[in-house]
Amino acid sequence: MSVLVVVECDGGEVKKSSLEVASYGSQVAQLLGTTATAVAVGEATEANLAKLGEQGISKVLYDAEPRLKDFVNGAYTKLIAAASQKEDSKVIVLANSNIGAAVGSRLSIRLQASLATNVVELPKTDGGSFSVKRGAFSGKAFADVKLDGERKIIAVKKNSIEALHETGKTAQVESFSAQLSDADFADAPKQVVMQDQAGGILLPEADKVVSGGRGMKGPENWHLIEELAQALGAATACSKPVSDVDWRPHHEHVGQTGITVSPNLYIACGISGAIQHLAGVNSSKVIVVINKDPEAPFFKAADYGIVGDVFDVLPKLTQAVKELS
Amino acid sequence: MKFLVCISNVPDTTTKITFTPDNKEFNKAGVQFVINPWDEYALTRAIELKEAQGSGTVTVLNVGEADTEPNIRKALAIGADDAIRVNAHPKDAFFVAQQIASIAKDGGYDVILMGKESIDYNGFQVHGMVGELLGIPTVAPAMKLDMSGNTATLEREIEGGKEIVEVNTPFVASCQQPMCEPRIPNMRGIMTARTKPLKVVEPTADAARTEVAEYALPPKKQGVKLIPAESAGELIKLLRNEAKVI
Numbered sequence A: 001m002s003v004l005v006v007v008e009c010d011g012g013e014v015k016k017s018s019l020e021v022a023s024y025g026s027q028v029a030q031l032l033g034t035t036a037t038a039v040a041v042g043e044a045t046e047a048n049l050a051k052l053g054e055q056g057i058s059k060v061l062y063d064a065e066p067r068l069k070d071f072v073n074g075a076y077t078k079l080i081a082a083a084s085q086k087e088d089s090k091v092i093v094l095a096n097s098n099i100g101a102a103v104g105s106r107l108s109i110r111l112q113a114s115l116a117t118n119v120v121e122l123p124k125t126d127g128g129s130f131s132v133k134r135g136a137f138s139g140k141a142f143a144d145v146k147l148d149g150e151r152k153i154i155a156v157k158k159n160s161i162e163a164l165h166e167t168g169k170t171a172q173v174e175s176f177s178a179q180l181s182d183a184d185f186a187d188a189p190k191q192v193v194m195q196d197q198a199g200g201i202l203l204p205e206a207d208k209v210v211s212g213g214r215g216m217k218g219p220e221n222w223h224l225i226e227e228l229a230q231a232l233g234a235a236t237a238c239s240k241p242v243s244d245v246d247w248r249p250h251h252e253h254v255g256q257t258g259i260t261v262s263p264n265l266y267i268a269c270g271i272s273g274a275i276q277h278l279a280g281v282n283s284s285k286v287i288v289v290i291n292k293d294p295e296a297p298f299f300k301a302a303d304y305g306i307v308g309d310v311f312d313v314l315p316k317l318t319q320a321v322k323e324l325s
Numbered sequence B: 001m002k003f004l005v006c007i008s009n010v011p012d013t014t015t016k017i018t019f020t021p022d023n024k025e026f027n028k029a030g031v032q033f034v035i036n037p038w039d040e041y042a043l044t045r046a047i048e049l050k051e052a053q054g055s056g057t058v059t060v061l062n063v064g065e066a067d068t069e070p071n072i073r074k075a076l077a078i079g080a081d082d083a084i085r086v087n088a089h090p091k092d093a094f095f096v097a098q099q100i101a102s103i104a105k106d107g108g109y110d111v112i113l114m115g116k117e118s119i120d121y122n123g124f125q126v127h128g129m130v131g132e133l134l135g136i137p138t139v140a141p142a143m144k145l146d147m148s149g150n151t152a153t154l155e156r157e158i159e160g161g162k163e164i165v166e167v168n169t170p171f172v173a174s175c176q177q178p179m180c181e182p183r184i185p186n187m188r189g190i191m192t193a194r195t196k197p198l199k200v201v202e203p204t205a206d207a208a209r210t211e212v213a214e215y216a217l218p219p220k221k222q223g224v225k226l227i228p229a230e231s232a233g234e235l236i237k238l239l240r241n242e243a244k245v246i
Helices: A016-032 A046-055 A073-086 A098-110 A223-232 A240-244 A275-281 A297-301 A310-324 B037-053 B066-078 B093-107 B126-134 B187-193 B233-241
Strands: A003-014 A036-044 A059-062 A091-095 A114-119 A131-136 A141-147 A152-156 A172-175 A189-194 A208-212 A235-238 A265-269 A286-291 A304-307 B002-006 B009-011 B033-035 B057-064 B082-087 B111-115 B138-148 B151-158 B161-168 B171-175 B198-201 B210-216
Touching: A003 A016, A003 A046, A003 A073, A003 A098, A016 A036, A016 A046, A016 A091, A016 A152, A036 A046, A036 A073, A046 A059, A046 A172, A073 A091, A073 A098, A073 B138, A091 A098, A098 A114, A098 A152, A098 B093, A098 B126, A098 B138, A098 B151, A114 A141, A114 B093, A114 B210, A208 A223, A223 A235, A223 A265, A223 A310, A265 A310, A275 A297, A286 A297, A286 A310, A286 B233, A304 B233, A310 B233, B002 B037, B002 B093, B009 B066, B033 B037, B033 B066, B037 B057, B037 B066, B037 B111, B037 B138, B037 B171, B057 B066, B057 B093, B066 B082, B066 B187, B066 B198, B082 B093, B093 B111, B093 B126, B111 B126, B126 B138, B126 B171, B138 B161, B151 B171
Parallel strands: A003 A036, A003 A091, A036 A059, A059 A172, A091 A152, A114 A152, A208 A235, A208 A265, A265 A286, A286 A304, B002 B057, B002 B111, B057 B082, B082 B198, B111 B171, B138 B171
Antiparallel strands: A114 A131, A131 A141, A141 B210, A189 B161, B009 B033, B138 B151, B151 B161
């Protein structure tokens, strides 16, 4: 009855958030006195899957069916359900990603499991009860949630668990077939369009984010954001007003109705800090605010701040980062 | 075509979050409730599609107690044709999904829409549960939805991109921007909403699978450390040596 961990792969690599999920799963397994098995989805290489041993995974199941390279809700759900039956898993751990939420919610019905999403800590298992801490109210609160029943599914919020790295340990990779049929691919994509990522860093997966607001005055000034982001190895983001007027694409919008990010470092440039924006970023570990208005509400939520003109401050920061290395 | 739009009743986005003294429930006192912002995309898009088709109905569904009715009326004012309220406290996502699935099954709806998640519980669960309970596809989260006959073309957001997906009715989609520009009610809408049917039904199943033991607020920030703009470069040193994030 091993703990089953769903790892998402892309272009052969295991996603960073899935390394965290694997580490979470192996620690739950330890807590329950069992082992952790991973089931991989997306395009993976055997070598990278074997390396999941470093996150405490003993075995990886991988179905090389080519149509599983892209996300298909029906097929992924069936594959993971089959893996959980094979492993007789009572606990399934996945990422609180678009894929994780889409699959986890269907699985919870199919396997009659309780489900907690947006989970930020390892479970507590005192006295027979099983509870997890999860983010609620758009980052403005946490809830301790008791999960009932024999089976549980946990979707782990990105960047809330430190990934383990036990160098040299390897997992055994096993080929696995869920006997998928054409019907399982009913929602297969006709086309997949990947964004053109500045510096190749995906916003939802990023450790560091440099974000701009209306204070940037126009899209022609975004090179200042991009240069700092590039120097830091950060992703770029923006506030809602900026994506509303099409200075930046929608997928960069962080906030209440945009993307929620929780990087180690979030640098807000010319963003006043409306409560709806804070909802998307307030679980970031360190928040830096640069704004020429000392009364900007964002300063109240910040760890570090510079009251100054972004056009003056940003080049200085970029220069200082370059001097570090 | 019959559209079912599921809406939840949530604290306004600017609400300061507090809890009851035992920390078991959200403190509703003095709080303004709104239609969940994500659900507004689902509602407006359903109305737009119905208008484009020139026929059909948009039914709004809420699982909640009587205090949610002002927002159900608001959804009717925005342009839904009728509404159903399942008279129950929404215990958890599974509980809500069972009610929606039951109504959807009885009503023979072609398209079931809802927002990506509610801004209070942030579950992002109900869409998939409803799809699975009904044995129909779910597309989540959907950024675009077009209909041609019984076939829908959707853009599903994945990390770092999007998938173009085609499904036939019936299906479930959880909606998010930039699907449409959410509408606000106009005066005529507000007047006609008063007489549109709002049916109240009792819950069909009682089971929940999770329970909130306790809510807590995040630890308070220690306060901002300000660095003079002239020596902005100092910030980078602090981020490396003090905060240790670069």
